[in-house]
Amino acid sequence: MDQTLKISKIKDGTVIDHIPGGKSLKVLSILNITGHVNYTVSLGMFVQSKTLGFKDVVKIESRFLERDELDRIALVAPEASISKIRNYEIVEKFQVSLTDRVTDIIKCSNQNCISNTKEPIRPEFIVKTRKPLILTCIYCDREMFEGEILSNL
Amino acid sequence: MIKSRCIVSIDDVSDSEMNEIFDLTDRMNESLESGKSITTMKGKILATLFYEPSTRTRLSFESAMQRLGGSTLGFSDVKSSSVSKGETLADTVRMAESYSDIIVIRHPLEGSARLASRFTAKPVINAGDGSGQHPTQTLLDLYTMKKEFGKIDGLKIALIGDLKYGRTVHSLLLALSRFKVQVTLVSPPSLRIPQHIISKVKDIIKIEETDVISHVLPEADVFYATRIQKERFTDQNEYQSLIGSYSIDSELVSQMKETAIIMHPLPRVDEINPSVDALPQARYFKQAYYGVPLRMALITLLLGGEN
Numbered sequence: 001m002d003q004t005l006k007i008s009k010i011k012d013g014t015v016i017d018h019i020p021g022g023k024s025l026k027v028l029s030i031l032n033i034t035g036h037v038n039y040t041v042s043l044g045m046f047v048q049s050k051t052l053g054f055k056d057v058v059k060i061e062s063r064f065l066e067r068d069e070l071d072r073i074a075l076v077a078p079e080a081s082i083s084k085i086r087n088y089e090i091v092e093k094f095q096v097s098l099t100d101r102v103t104d105i106i107k108c109s110n111q112n113c114i115s116n117t118k119e120p121i122r123p124e125f126i127v128k129t130r131k132p133l134i135l136t137c138i139y140c141d142r143e144m145f146e147g148e149i150l151s152n153l
Numbered sequence: 154m155i156k157s158r159c160i161v162s163i164d165d166v167s168d169s170e171m172n173e174i175f176d177l178t179d180r181m182n183e184s185l186e187s188g189k190s191i192t193t194m195k196g197k198i199l200a201t202l203f204y205e206p207s208t209r210t211r212l213s214f215e216s217a218m219q220r221l222g223g224s225t226l227g228f229s230d231v232k233s234s235s236v237s238k239g240e241t242l243a244d245t246v247r248m249a250e251s252y253s254d255i256i257v258i259r260h261p262l263e264g265s266a267r268l269a270s271r272f273t274a275k276p277v278i279n280a281g282d283g284s285g286q287h288p289t290q291t292l293l294d295l296y297t298m299k300k301e302f303g304k305i306d307g308l309k310i311a312l313i314g315d316l317k318y319g320r321t322v323h324s325l326l327l328a329l330s331r332f333k334v335q336v337t338l339v340s341p342p343s344l345r346i347p348q349h350i351i352s353k354v355k356d357i358i359k360i361e362e363t364d365v366i367s368h369v370l371p372e373a374d375v376f377y378a379t380r381i382q383k384e385r386f387t388d389q390n391e392y393q394s395l396i397g398s399y400s401i402d403s404e405l406v407s408q409m410k411e412t413a414i415i416m417h418p419l420p421r422v423d424e425i426n427p428s429v430d431a432l433p434q435a436r437y438f439k440q441a442y443y444g445v446p447l448r449m450a451l452i453t454l455l456l457g458g459e460n
């Protein structure tokens with residue numbers, strides 16, 4: 001039996017599945033889901049999974065995700081799948097994708113980088129490697145590693 | 154021609170472009186020595202946007218442009234420019250674009266030259282961005298090694314002194330990883346090279362780290378000394394004791410190979426004793442001298458060649 005069924009089905013909203021075990025809290029923080037939301041959020045942590053070993057699942061009632069939110073999730077959970085639910089049915093299902101360039105999602109960790117000033121530009125990074133995740137700032141060339149990236153999201 | 158049209162990082166220069174720059178530097182050098190005047194850049198203007206003072210670098214660029222028959226304009230004092238009124242770098246670059254054909258920028262923040270290159274179609278040369286890159290110094294360092302030894306491959310190079318804050322040495326090490334060289338990093342433990350620099354090169358070239366200079370003395374071909382800045386130390390006694398163990402004097406030079414060379418990006422303070430200046434290994438003044446012909450070559454190639 002599918003372990004994810006332990007979490008109740010939702011009527012309308014978004015299911016984020018295949019989040020690496022334990023990373024769902026980071027996903028919630030990216031989506032700004034704090035203790036003060038007015039919709040139902042269900043969370044499954046360390047659910048057994050055939051492909052990931054253990055995974056997390058997040059189900060959010062009455063909320064659909066924006067492009068930049070999906071891009072941020074891709075940094076934390078590059079294999080996450082997103083299902084849009086309407087009236088208990090999956091109307092759309094896709095995987096998040098980490099593009100080769102990451103623009104406007106996170107700031108450069110180098111405090112002395114020109115991209116952290118009031119210049120008319122957006123922070124931009126090249127994805128140097130995906131596993132492990134390394135981003136290179138296109139301005140100052142500083143490399144950001146996973147821990148730094150997650151704490152800057 | 155240089156494909157990227159901008160020299161922000163040494164990575165903007167391919168291996169073949171580097172050879173092209175070095176060949177033209179040789180010819181510029183010959184012209185300077187023969188006193189032949191060059192007018193290929195007549196009517197062209199080079200802008201120097203210096204957000205922090207560096208007289209040596211600025212004069213070297215201005216001399217290079219004027220030796221080519223071109224002219225220069227710019228600022229080296231932020232207080233007297235519109236920058237102090239809070240203008241963005243992007244706007245200053247857009248303004249400079251309409252006044253000049255090529256822009257040289259020095260700025261205290263990292264990534265500033267890359268930003269500048271995004272706001273103009275004119276060539277941009279990075280003359281130092283914070284603790285980031287200083288590619289013309291790096292080209293000059295590599296040119297000096299190539300000129301003195303005929304090739305860079307096979308050299309044993311010791312980088313000595315402040316390897317933590319010294320940006321010239323970061324740029325140089327990254328560039329050296331493109332050659333088959335062995336590098337020894339000699340610095341006090343508190344001034345070791347940052348891990349993010351080491352991680353970029355450690356799988357590519359052979360690197361050793363040490364805090365004693367003595368064991369590289371008989372082996373290295375190149376001794377590249379950098380300035381240990383007094384301002385970095387709260388305890389001046391610590392500075393004095395460090396500078397003693399890392400400064401090069403004639404006694405140390407006597408333990409070096411006769412063919413070894415000593416380089417330094419200048420200005421030096423206590424890192425090289427003046428008694429070394431007359432010894433055959435001293436090359437730092439020659440290295441500085443190459444700055445003008447090298448920048449002449451670079452400007453020429455960025456502005457479309459010799460014709």
Ligand SMILES: [Zn+2]
Nearest residue numbers: 108113137140
């Ligand atoms: Zn940066």
